[in-house]
Amino acid sequence: MIQSMTGYGKAIVQLPTKKVTIEIKTLNSKNLDLNVRIPSYYKEKEIAVRKTIAKSLVRGKVDFSIYVETTSEVSQTKVNVNVVADYMSQLKQIASGSDVELLEMAMRLPDTLKTEKEELDPKEWALIEAGVREAILALIQFRKDEATSLEVDFRERIQNIQHFSLEINKHDEDRMAAVKEKLRKAIDDLEVKVDENRFEQELIYYLEKLDINEEKVRLANHLEYFLKELDNEVSDGKKLGFIVQEIGREINTTGSKSNYAPMQQVVVQMKNELEKIKEQILNVL
Template structure:
C-alpha cells in the first residue's frame, strides 16, 4: 500500500507543572529533510528525536515543533536583583523619577533575568518521547489515508491507459493499410515504371520501420508492473516513478512511429493521463 508524503500529527501531554505539545508536518521531497524547532533546553536530545522521526517517516520535508508551556509555579528564570538595582541607580542619576517607573525601565535592559541550566528531568523527557511516538503514529495514519486516495487515482489512470492501448491495438491494422495506400498512391502519381517485386520489398522494409508491436507489448507489461508494484505492501514511490518513465518512453515511441493522425490523437490522450500520474507521483513515499 502506498503512502503519501503529506501528513500531520499532533499530541499533547499534561504534566503537573508543564504542558508538552509536539506537532509534526510533512510535505513531499526527494530525500528526508527534518527542520526541528525545539527549546534550547532540549537541544542535546535533538539527534535522538531526529532518528526516531527518520525511522518512521523515511522521506519528505518534515517540520518538528516542540512546545513546552509552564502551567504551574515552576520557573527556571530569576530576577538578577543586583543588575536591576544598578540600572535603576544609573537611570535615576540621568533622569530621576519614581522607583516603580525606574524598575519598569530597568527590567527591559539586558541581563536582568538569569536562568539556571538544569539537567533534563527523566520523567519529563519520557513524556516527550511518548508524545513524539503518538504524533508519529498520527502522521503515519494520515499518510496512509492520503495514500489510499492516491492509489484510487492511479488505478483510474491505469484503467484509462489500458483502454487507450486497446484502441491503439484495434486501430493498428487500419493504420498500416492507410500508410501502405498512401505510399502506393505517391508512387503511382510519379508515373514511372517500377519493378513490382522490388517495390514490394522496399514497401515491406518501410512499413517495418513503423511497426509498433514491440512498443505495444512493452507498454502493456509496464502498465501491469506498475499496478503490481502499486498493490505491494510497501510504498515504492521511487520505483513507481521509474516505471512511469518507462511507460512514457513507449508512448513517445508509438507517437513517433504512428504516422497516422487518429493514432497520434490517442497518444496525446495517453500522455495526458501519464502526466497526471507523474504529478501525483511527487507525493508518494
C-alpha cells in the same frame, strides 16, 4: 500501499508542571529535509529525535516542533537575595529614602534576578519521547489516508491508458492498410513500371520501421508493473516515477511511429493521462 508525502501529526503530553505539544508536518521533497525546533533544555536530545524521525519518515520536507506551556505557579526565575541586599546596603550609604524606595532602585540594577537552569528529567523525557512516536504514527496514518485518493486516481488513469492501448490495436490494422494504399497510389501516379517483387520487399522494409508491436508489449508490461507496485507493502514513489518514465517512452515512440492521424489522436489522450500521473507521483513517498 503507497503513502503521500503530505502529512500532519500531533501529540500532547501533560506533565505535572507543564503541557508539552509535539507537532510534525511534512511536504514533498526529493530527499529528507528536516527542520527541528525544540526548547533549549531538550537540545541534548535533538540528535536522537532526528534519528527517530529520519528512520520513520524516510523522505520529505519535515518541520518538527516541541512547544512547552508552563502550568505550575512555581517560577523558575528567583530573586538574587544576596545581590539585592548588597545593593541596598550600598544605596543606604549614598541615598536617603525608605526601604521600599531603596528596594525599587536595587531591583532595577543588574543581576538582581536569576533563572535557575532546568535539568532534564529522564522520566519526563521518556514521556515526551513517547509523544514524539505518537505524533509520528499520527502523521504516517495521515499520509496513508491522503494516499488513498491518489491510488484511486492512479489506477483509474492507468486503466484509461490500457483502454487507449486497445484502441491503438484497432487502428493499427487500418493504419497498415492505409500506408500500403498510399505507397501504391504514389507508384501508380508516377506511371512507371515497377518490379512487384522489389516493391514488396521495400514495402516490408518500410512497414517494419513503422511496426509498434514491441512498443505495445513493453507498454502493457510497464502498466502492469505500475499496478503491481501500488500493491507493494512499502511505498516507493521514486520507483513508481521511474516506471512512469518508461511508460512515457513507449507512448512517445508509438506516437512518432504511428504516421496515422486517428492513432496519433489516441496517443495524445494517453499522454494527457500520463501527465496527470506525473504531477501526482511527485507527492508519493
